[in-house]
């Protein structure tokens with residue numbers, strides 16, 4: 001039987017974290033790198049990726065970066081190649097990249113809807129498929145961890161219909177791929193955060209590109225909606241990226257050896273409200 005240190009040790013394994021350059025993704029990258037994994041950060045902004053990689057390396061951990069848009073298949077293929085070229089394998093795939101523009105349904109164009117589905121749902125499909133192919137080729141299994149949301153189970157606020165559709169989709173996709181990939185010793189699970197303080201949350205109330213500017217009433221309604229959400233959290237605080245990072249480490253490690261097709265809710269009790 002492995003001791004506790006061995007169970008949490010990811011030395012020699014390579015983890016790819018999409019959207020790992022800030023927010024929840026960076027929190028995840030920190031814990032996986034601390035546990036000894038080689039971490040490849042894949043995100044859309046070169047400057048952010050470089051900065052995040054430098055932060056991890058400063059700690060003495062192993063990290064590299066690649067600019068990749070998860071909604072583009074050629075970028076996802078490039079990401080898998082980057083994992084192999086930098087570290088020789090891909091063992092843990094964390095599908096964290098996601099967008100959540102606040103848009104009431106009546107202002108939501110077909111393009112707005114499609115964009116959220118492309119990044120949040122198609123991106124998870126592309127990364128899962130290409131990572132799984134690589135893991136199967138390596139022949140010793142792997143872990144796929146999808147960052148969903150409490151919105152995969154229950155809406156948190158008005159203005160996220162496209163987001164909720166995408167996250168419900170990722171939860172269904174998680175269960176079906178867990179079923180299909182278990183024969184290759186690939187475990188697929190999801191982590192569903194509640195409200196977590198990240199740069200993305202700060203930006204979410206800004207009107208989307210191309211959308212009509214919000215009037216004062218719409219802004220007030222959005223703020224009220226956020227206040228109402230906060231008031232419902234039994235732990236009386238927003239989550240921090242590390243609250244999610246610790247749970248992803250659990251799922252990436254041998255601590256979760258008998259778990260697949262599950263979703264762990266990490267929300268300070270928000271869904272109880």
Ligand SMILES: NC(=O)c1ccc[n+]([C@@H]2O[C@H](COP(=O)([O-])OP(=O)(O)OC[C@H]3O[C@@H](n4cnc5c(N)ncnc54)[C@H](O)[C@@H]3O)[C@@H](O)[C@H]2O)c1
Pocket residue numbers: 018019020021022023024025042043044045048068069070071096097098099100119123147148149150192193194195196197198199200201
């Ligand atoms: N923060 C929350 O309250 C919260 C709650 C529930 C779920 N989540 C989920 O957690 C994940 C991370 O959220 P966050 O709050 O850290 O967001 P964030 O906006 O702070 O960070 C998201 C990261 O993803 C990257 N990204 C965006 N589009 C991308 C694309 N097409 N390809 C690759 N990278 C892309 C961004 O550059 C950024 O680095 C998302 O999937 C989000 O839905 C967040």
